[in-house]
Amino acid sequence: MIKKGIGRQIVLHYFIVVFVTLLLVEGIFTVVIRTYYYDTIYNHISNHSTWASDYFQKFVRLYAEKDPNYFTEMLRTFELSNTELMILNNKGEVKASSTHFQADKTIQTSDVPQAIAGVQGSKWIGRQPTTGELVMSVSTPLQVRGENRYIVRYVTSLEEVNSKLMSLTVFSVGIAGAVLALVTLFSIGLANSIVKPINNIRAVSAQMARGKFDVRIKGNYKYELGELASTLNFMAQEIVRSNQIKDDFISSISHELRTPLTGIKGWSETLTSGGFDPAETKIGVGIIAKETERLIGLVEEILDFSKLQQNEMKLVIGRVNLKELLQEIMLNVWAKAEQRQIQLQLDDKSNRTLFVIGDGNRLKQVFLNIVDNAIKFSNENSWIELVVSLQDNNQVLVEIVDSGIGISEEHLNKVKDRFFQVNHQGGGTGLGLAISQQLVELHNGKMDIHSELGVGTTVSILLPLIEQSEADEMKEDGDNNLLNGNQIDGRPEGNIGYE
Template identity: 65%
Template structure:
């Protein structure tokens, strides 16, 4: 990781890194969500309190107006009309003002007769036909008040504006207390969230720090170290993957070491024979038969060396995607007959019978030499690991309309399930005592894949092995594969 992540001791600043980002983002998200909830809650509480006062006044107005219109006894122009009006519409703890339609105060329930005009928005709203409402500060006293106004009709015409004025200081005080309580609760929630976010960050960062430390050791070549800990979810997958990587590297190194040891032996043996016979022949004094035998051994061991080197070169080309295929029509039956002739002498030494059963007219699109290399390797392995006097069956038949399958099966020693999963890995050898580089099947696999085919193996220890190779028929392949495309794919 680019920056080591650590929680500092109290009194220090938390270093930048994943832990800090997790904590800050988590707190920020919760803070914004909490702020939104509290704002909505406080607005709802304020609206509820203010609407309760407003609804109480409007309900009183409606009831008083109904009573006043029904039982009004005093004439509108009577000197007692305004007094009766105040008595009929008066509401406790609320100042009632009687205004003209243009907002000039006529009288009020407090007994004071200020000569002033009301200019707040509730009066025009009432004159317009609705119940006016205004919340603000009372001029002079600077007190928070709510005003509710309504036009009173007398005799079918608008006569006065009844304006109720009540203090909302108590409501605002309650709202302030609720706000403080909400802030306190929010602060407590944020403290819990902060503690939880630190725990969450540590649960992520500490395993990552451990994994990073172990990975650094692996990068230095210490592949025997492993990531330990009971991790969960994606971190557990990451730890498992790195442990598996280290295990595979160890295995690959072991295979590489075994390969080097094996190939050194494979190269030394023929070189020793060549060197020995060369020195013997140089000394002279041997009859023609002995000379012929020595030259034959030198030729045989030279061919063996050439085969080993060519196998290594093929593997190198495949690894670097430099192998070029010379594609063309290849008759499967003819190719397999040639394979049988090539390995017949080796099979005869172990008294193994080769049985070929191939359909006529099966033609695939591929590189004849490379396919021959594949089937020679498969047949050679079958002979190598078969019992004396056993049979090796080679079948070739049309699998689908566009595919042919070649099956080579034996009743030899077989391969264990553990080794079967790795038998096509490079450098892997089931039995290193049998010689070879351990590259034959790995090369064969890649050659078949370059042909767009499939190579699969089935085996049971002590029962034998069955190798299946699937290739595309020439008629089907000609439209989708050509030499230029295959060469581009391997360059």
């Protein structure tokens, strides 16, 4: 007995389909073979009765109707083997019979009235009233000068034919049963070939659900089952990788938090003890302020990422002068670049004022993070170039190109993943590029990274532009809103949240 499940359903469905098909075939076969046998018998008798009707014209010239042997000769002349021959008058009364049985009543089966009416080879199938035997009778009128004089009626038993038909039916049912059994066995094998892999996949996925992500689905499965197994294995692999990245992140963020906290704690305890001159006190307070800002930055980065993951990031939408934004970013990082003797350049190939619609502070966060990374991972006495160019479909492309250490091909596809860090010793949370990617997408833009190890990195950001007239209109509306104490609320198409 197959237990409940997909296996039983497969076997049951196969069984039902094949059973119904065989039942239909068996029914059609039985009807066709029965019809064939009955029609063969009827055609044989009908042809003979037609010959008898034609020959009767000659018979009446050879034998006189008043001759005592008239009906005897008629029976002998028109007889047919394995068939009872009856000679009836035009009233249906039996005048002679090859069985020498004289019926007391007229024959009233449907073939006789039809023959009286002149129908050639009229047929009736039914059971004999006296014996209950299934018979076929064929009646044909015998005419003399256009007048129905007699009726020749042939009666043959169908019991032997039915017996042969029953044997054929039993034989065909046996074949159908064998086919059904074979198909059932085949369907059980097919069901097992499907259910066993599913059970294996289910067992492994249950272990994964309990947190055992080191297990894998083994087996060379084909088609959808193979794809499902590969997907689950890939999922487990990605979960392991994500857990490893998360663990690395926790370790990294713990270190990042401990360092400024240690500095703050140390200088606060030192300053509390007193006895320092104003210069030393100023240095200590400065360090505390610097480390506090560093802590705030780390916490804000984590909060931003959390908001993005929960789709709770709100953007203050307005028009943004892209060139002014990039120049402001260059001023913000100029001192850091000067310390490492890195040259910053802005190359505006558009030669026009470019406006994008979005949140200026968030766009600044994106570009500032990318330029800061470029400085962090560039060698001394190198350069970083910000290239602005117009693209088709009213878009602007900003490329941040550096000649730094570059990123290996192995790490290039992962740098935008959350918590991923190429160099764990470089500090940070590994969330900067992931946040930047999502912020660019919120502005209906696209961010790509191209890099070659030892050569440098190019980060490309594609953003939609707004026309100058639209920008002026937004500025005018924004100024009016500001005068009224309202926030500028530009609403472009796209998945952007608003405050």
